[in-house]
Amino acid sequence: MRFNIPDSTKPRLVIIGAGFAGFTLARKLKGKKFQIVLLDKNNFHQFQPLFYQVAMSGLEPSSICFPLRKNFQSEQDFYVRVAEVTRVLPDQKRIESSIGILKYDYLVFAMGAQTNYYGNSKFEQFSIPLKSVSEALYLRNAILDDLEQAVMSQESVEQEELMNIVIVGGGPTGVELAGALSELKRHILPKDYPDLNANKMNIHLVQSSNRLLDGMSEKASAVAQKNLTEMGVLLHLSTYVTDMSFNAVVLSNGVQLKARKIIWAAGVKAAAIPGLPEICYDKSGKIKVNNKAEVMGLEHIFAIGDVCMMTNGNDEKGLPGLAPVALQQADYLAKNLLKPDAGKFQKGFRYRDKGAMATIGRSKAVLDFHGLFLSGLPAWLAWLLVHIYYLIGVRNKVIVFINWVWSYIFYDQALRLNIRPKLPRTMDHFKFEENTTQ
Amino acid sequence: MRFNIPDSTKPRLVIIGAGFAGFTLARKLKGKKFQIVLLDKNNFHQFQPLFYQVAMSGLEPSSICFPLRKNFQSEQDFYVRVAEVTRVLPDQKRIESSIGILKYDYLVFAMGAQTNYYGNSKFEQFSIPLKSVSEALYLRNAILDDLEQAVMSQESVEQEELMNIVIVGGGPTGVELAGALSELKRHILPKDYPDLNANKMNIHLVQSSNRLLDGMSEKASAVAQKNLTEMGVLLHLSTYVTDMSFNAVVLSNGVQLKARKIIWAAGVKAAAIPGLPEICYDKSGKIKVNNKAEVMGLEHIFAIGDVCMMTNGNDEKGLPGLAPVALQQADYLAKNLLKPDAGKFQKGFRYRDKGAMATIGRSKAVLDFHGLFLSGLPAWLAWLLVHIYYLIGVRNKVIVFINWVWSYIFYDQALRLNIRPKLPRTMDHFKFEENTTQ
Numbered sequence: 001m002r003f004n005i006p007d008s009t010k011p012r013l014v015i016i017g018a019g020f021a022g023f024t025l026a027r028k029l030k031g032k033k034f035q036i037v038l039l040d041k042n043n044f045h046q047f048q049p050l051f052y053q054v055a056m057s058g059l060e061p062s063s064i065c066f067p068l069r070k071n072f073q074s075e076q077d078f079y080v081r082v083a084e085v086t087r088v089l090p091d092q093k094r095i096e097s098s099i100g101i102l103k104y105d106y107l108v109f110a111m112g113a114q115t116n117y118y119g120n121s122k123f124e125q126f127s128i129p130l131k132s133v134s135e136a137l138y139l140r141n142a143i144l145d146d147l148e149q150a151v152m153s154q155e156s157v158e159q160e161e162l163m164n165i166v167i168v169g170g171g172p173t174g175v176e177l178a179g180a181l182s183e184l185k186r187h188i189l190p191k192d193y194p195d196l197n198a199n200k201m202n203i204h205l206v207q208s209s210n211r212l213l214d215g216m217s218e219k220a221s222a223v224a225q226k227n228l229t230e231m232g233v234l235l236h237l238s239t240y241v242t243d244m245s246f247n248a249v250v251l252s253n254g255v256q257l258k259a260r261k262i263i264w265a266a267g268v269k270a271a272a273i274p275g276l277p278e279i280c281y282d283k284s285g286k287i288k289v290n291n292k293a294e295v296m297g298l299e300h301i302f303a304i305g306d307v308c309m310m311t312n313g314n315d316e317k318g319l320p321g322l323a324p325v326a327l328q329q330a331d332y333l334a335k336n337l338l339k340p341d342a343g344k345f346q347k348g349f350r351y352r353d354k355g356a357m358a359t360i361g362r363s364k365a366v367l368d369f370h371g372l373f374l375s376g377l378p379a380w381l382a383w384l385l386v387h388i389y390y391l392i393g394v395r396n397k398v399i400v401f402i403n404w405v406w407s408y409i410f411y412d413q414a415l416r417l418n419i420r421p422k423l424p425r426t427m428d429h430f431k432f433e434e435n436t437t438q
Numbered sequence: 439m440r441f442n443i444p445d446s447t448k449p450r451l452v453i454i455g456a457g458f459a460g461f462t463l464a465r466k467l468k469g470k471k472f473q474i475v476l477l478d479k480n481n482f483h484q485f486q487p488l489f490y491q492v493a494m495s496g497l498e499p500s501s502i503c504f505p506l507r508k509n510f511q512s513e514q515d516f517y518v519r520v521a522e523v524t525r526v527l528p529d530q531k532r533i534e535s536s537i538g539i540l541k542y543d544y545l546v547f548a549m550g551a552q553t554n555y556y557g558n559s560k561f562e563q564f565s566i567p568l569k570s571v572s573e574a575l576y577l578r579n580a581i582l583d584d585l586e587q588a589v590m591s592q593e594s595v596e597q598e599e600l601m602n603i604v605i606v607g608g609g610p611t612g613v614e615l616a617g618a619l620s621e622l623k624r625h626i627l628p629k630d631y632p633d634l635n636a637n638k639m640n641i642h643l644v645q646s647s648n649r650l651l652d653g654m655s656e657k658a659s660a661v662a663q664k665n666l667t668e669m670g671v672l673l674h675l676s677t678y679v680t681d682m683s684f685n686a687v688v689l690s691n692g693v694q695l696k697a698r699k700i701i702w703a704a705g706v707k708a709a710a711i712p713g714l715p716e717i718c719y720d721k722s723g724k725i726k727v728n729n730k731a732e733v734m735g736l737e738h739i740f741a742i743g744d745v746c747m748m749t750n751g752n753d754e755k756g757l758p759g760l761a762p763v764a765l766q767q768a769d770y771l772a773k774n775l776l777k778p779d780a781g782k783f784q785k786g787f788r789y790r791d792k793g794a795m796a797t798i799g800r801s802k803a804v805l806d807f808h809g810l811f812l813s814g815l816p817a818w819l820a821w822l823l824v825h826i827y828y829l830i831g832v833r834n835k836v837i838v839f840i841n842w843v844w845s846y847i848f849y850d851q852a853l854r855l856n857i858r859p860k861l862p863r864t865m866d867h868f869k870f871e872e873n874t875t876q
Contacts, residue, residue, distance in 0.1 A: 004590050004633070043582060044855045060498050067854040069630040079633070082586045082856075099590055137859035144481060148520045152442050152537055192507040195442070195517070395844055399837065406833055416505040417482045418520075420859055421575035 002100040005079050008035035011105035013337070014095065016085050016273070018045045018068055021305025021326035022110030023392075026072065028334030035077040037102065043068055043082050046133045047391055049323065050400075052173060054136035055143075056180040057416045058407060061133045063399045066392040085111075088275035090298050096275075106300045108333065109287055113268035113306035113321055126244045127264035130173060139263065144418040146260055151195050157258075163201040164259035166249050168241055169266035170207025171215065172358040175224050177263060178205045179361040182231040187411045203233045204257050206249070208240040208266070213366065215320060216356050220366035223375045227360045241266075268321060270307045282309045286318070291348030293333050304329035310349065323390070324354035359383045362408070440538040443517050446473035449543035451775070452533065454523050454711070456483050456506055459743025459764035460548030461830075464510065466772035473515040475540065481506055481520050484571045485829055487761065488838075490611060492574035493581075494618040495854045496845060499571045501837045504830040523549075526713035528736050533711075544738045546771065547725055551706035551744035551759055564682045565702035568611060577701065582856040584698055589633050595696075601639040602697035604687050606679050607704035608645030609653065610796040613662050615701060616643045617799040620669040625849040641671045642695050644687070646678040646704070651804065653758060654794050658804035661813045665798045679704075706759060708745045720747045724756070729786030731771050742767035748787065761828070762792040797821045800846070 005012075011034055015022045018040035026038045047064040054061055068080045087096040094103050115129035128139050143165075150162035165181055167174045181203045189198040205212070205228065211221035212228070212235070225235060236251060243250035248258050270286040280295055282288050286309035288296055293310065295301040305326035309318045319325045332349045355369030357379065365379035374382065384404060388397050406412070443450075449472055453460045456478035464476045485502040492499055506518045525534040532541050553567035566577050581603075588600035603619055605612045619641045627636040643650070643666065649659035650666070650673070663673060674689060681688040686696050708724040718733055720726050724747035726734055731748065733739040743764035747756045757763045770787045793807030795817065803817035812820065822842060826835050 002590055002592060004592055042856065043586065044857070060500050061857045062498050062855055065855050065857065067630075070854060073629040074632065081590070133857060134859055137857065141859055148481065152440055152519070154440060154442055191511040192505075194512065398840065402836065402840075412508075416508060417500055417503050418480065419482070419499045419503065419571060419575065421572055421579055 003102045010035045013106040014104040015108045017110035019112045021330045024330035037079045051136040055139040109303035111271040111307045114271040116267040116269035122244045127262040166204040166259045167263045170212040173265040178233045206236045210238045217368045219373045441540045448473045451544040452542040453546045455548035457550045462768035475517045489574040490615045493577040547741035549709040552709040554705040554707035560682045565700040603699045604642040604697045605701045608650040611703040616671045644674045648676045655806045657811045
């Protein structure tokens, strides 16, 4: 297999990753002065902020994903390829990938972040991450499988284990998951599984720092903690996980929590690709860039979004791994690349703080915006609007909106379906055999 | 694991299968004089007539599936279990299953049909069936994968193989698939895959009898053949498949067709369960019943839908394997079981012919109804209405309607997403290890 991309009179710009950063950049640059090659592991863009709703049977994957080819239909000199990039060779201006080697003139890293288990293989082995729509679907199926098993179990210890869920990490993902699980427990479980005692289901939320949502204001943390506690979520603050098995976690205070599903939302690291000089990566694996998104010391190589560590002068902490940062960086880079002197920008990137928000449950959310704090229904409505606004595709917006109205009216997440694409037998073994009929 | 179903003062009626027949029967009998146990391999009812639209990226699985537990929420003495029944022990009035053994007072077989490869292991090995929503999703992913591969192939022979599709079987499923694929080829491919030559994609439809839709009128066949030919589908009538490999089929006339995707829509057989006396099964594996849906010679055992062979007196051919037959049989059986003398019915089942229809493409369909024949737009609109009417769930009806309107306006099937539920590593190996944390 090869890239099979024809030469062009335009310089070739390769974008690795079609998340918020890469997808936005591609949209802004298409049809202009570059030949664009957009690479992603999947044939679609995925909208990360709503993964948890897919896991909770509230939305279909297709409602928060958008086919890349459809978005860039009929573009001239634009090439979408499903590929995993394995190495960069900056000296040769080439990348190595699962589908071959490709030369570039300009290269943009936008691979985003991946789950960080901090080197602990048990955490990786026994917990479920939530950094892709495929993982979200896996979690949905696991929840449904375990509930069916719980129905049939006659040991109450096993039954509780099957129903319990431990969420590790009290950031927005952890909080949103905990809230949604609580609603599942209170509104769906008693009706769908009358043979189970819903009260036996424990939802644990483990947070290493002393407050939830510690990237947001203290008010936001306080409201989130109050709401979740009222909703029956068991909070474990200033606590971290020290050990894990298929059916339990051990906390730093010695407490053991029993659960068959342990969700890992406790951290991310850069999804960087090897091949750059070592000094280009920071200790968390991010690609260091200056405030013009240029990778230090390399010509025509850029990094934007969660994969980059952009230090505006002395601020060594870098910008947070948020969608608005990725979107604004993509916007900035596109504008500058389109200037006649592409690659020699004058003005550095400045992040315009868009605030932060998290939803907790029905009519419950928290929102920080430049010192302003909102909670309850107003924050929740703002959350809904912002997410519909940023979703890609009119059809997706319509479908998500209908789903949300439906859930709101009927207290129901309608998609409790355990579906896996499969055949009665696996065909893949045979697919590449040299077994042609003569 | 066990069934874990409490005893009841009511007699226990076990329904195996939640397709049209079993699902309808359960809905009619719920909350009445039986304790009901509804068993299915999946936790949802699936709407078979629209599988092909899932495969063609036109509809989401969730739009044509309905969670069983949601439908029977809060019912008294009603038990849904996800289980595969492996054997019946009529002497003991028990069934054996993947989740244990269960006693019944009344037993209804409604497992439907499964793909029939007529004993040819190559056909089973190399073709893709379309008898479940999981198989439909598999086909969707296979089509998308192969198109991505075709883009990267530089050998035109391989490229054509990857694009080509052979459909074996010219009944409604085959015709509907062929029509939908032709629309994909003409409306989507040129836009989504500008680097591919859409004209190189060949859609073959192989039919053993001398006309398509041979269960319908000759007029219907003629229109379907005319429409599909105009739409570029290559018809092979009076032809059957004699050999198959991963990338080709050989036809009875010696012609070899090259294709990486071979879809098997050439026949079904009963999905019967062993354990009944041999005389209860006919030679195609169906369960023989009298016109009261009673399995010959066995008390309180019934069979309805595609799994049964009901002979009304001398008509040895039996009723066709159609949704209306299953629905009417379920209705009949429910009414009779609810009578005081359940099991001793007076009146036999009579099938009221609801006609037959098949859609071919945009504004193109054929419809037979008691000698009346419709085609074109009127038949197509009737097809849409009937399918929305029979779909389970208001939400599903709304979502499918929106999808269809959308596709009609924009000439687009929006869901070209290659999504699989998965984790970066497989967790299942670990799940059942005795590896608890102490």
